[in-house]
Amino acid sequence: MYAQMVDTGSPSATSLDEREARFQSRIDDGIRVEPQDWMPDRYRKTLIRQISQHAHSEIVGQLPEGNWITRAPSLKRKAILLAKVQDEAGHGLYLYSAAETLGITRDQMVDDLHTGKAKYSSIFNYPTLTWADVGAIGWLVDGSAIMNQIPLCRCSYGPYARAMIRVCKEEAFHMRQGYDIMLALCAGTPEQKAMAQDALNRWWWPSLMMFGPPDGDSVHSAQSQAWKIKLFTNDELRQKMVDQTVPQAEHLGLVVPDPAVKWNAERGHYDYGDIDWEEFYNVVKGNGPCNRERLEVRNKAWTDGEWFRDALVAHADKQAQRLTAQAA
């Protein structure tokens, strides 16, 4: 169960080092950590940061696509996009629940997001300018997300791993619907195909940045790998993404916007060019094209819904009072 009473104290006399050693050996043996088990404080904190950031990304990720629900080119596409955006909300909820098992409250997380204290994936700070962007997001952004998330289905923390299994199943639909949009555009008029190429040009690099800084600059990697809450390095996953995506682009008749992309038979991988990390850090710092707008929209939705949430609580309270009165 997803219990909230997480015990951080140490009732036994065993030393912290001994407990940590036992904790690590359980992880090495592939035994899942569950909410009520003892865990090192840093493990708890790292997971809270990782899972809540992930949840925030799902929630904010609704915004760039939500932008196109009313303008989808057909009723079918609109229904599909609605379902996808609804899934993203669901993913956020699964993940918030998993984070709460570590002792942080939902209100705290929502507050951290709305005040700008918490981070979310920087990819969602780029605008969706055309319908092709909805295709490119499903294909590339959800593609990168799946690449990142499939290993997490086997991560050491039980509630997180279980949430990721559900998320991955649903993300597969997201990626395919995106590629399906790209297929349709690329089989269309020259203008439609140009629109698809333009979307690929703008989303390619940000999608590769989603895996995070290069391994040499990644601060938390080694410890997270030992704890099995990160199973591959950023660069390993990024390479997988490039290897998977280049042939998919070729099938569409599109060109990846990187002249350095070339098959390297010796490595058995595609080579690719240098990533502009300055851009990445700039967007993370809050200076991306849409950072401010995303937070404004989130805050507005939260504030506009306040009367409704309050009404639900008032109704629940009244019903509970009636029940007590009847029982008395």
Added chain:
Amino acid sequence: MKNQWPLWEVFIRSQHGLAHRHVGSLHAPDATMALNNARDVYTRRNEGVSIWVVKSTDITASHPDDKAELFDPANSKVYRHPTFFPMPEEVKGL
């Protein structure tokens, strides 16, 4: 930030006549809303034919520290499994 909605655990019975199974949790102000939300969050793809929601605070759970005491005694009672008893091969129906 006041008044955080209570947490509910969600159990779903899948299509095939199996028992309700825990699938996750959610916040809702009351049981009716918890059911409504559970339907949206956990059954978007025909995952179930029935939903239970239970307030998390109403669940009593065993403590991880009691694991050995609770479950180890069963280890030494292998005779509870039918395979413990070697049976003559020529005798049928056992």
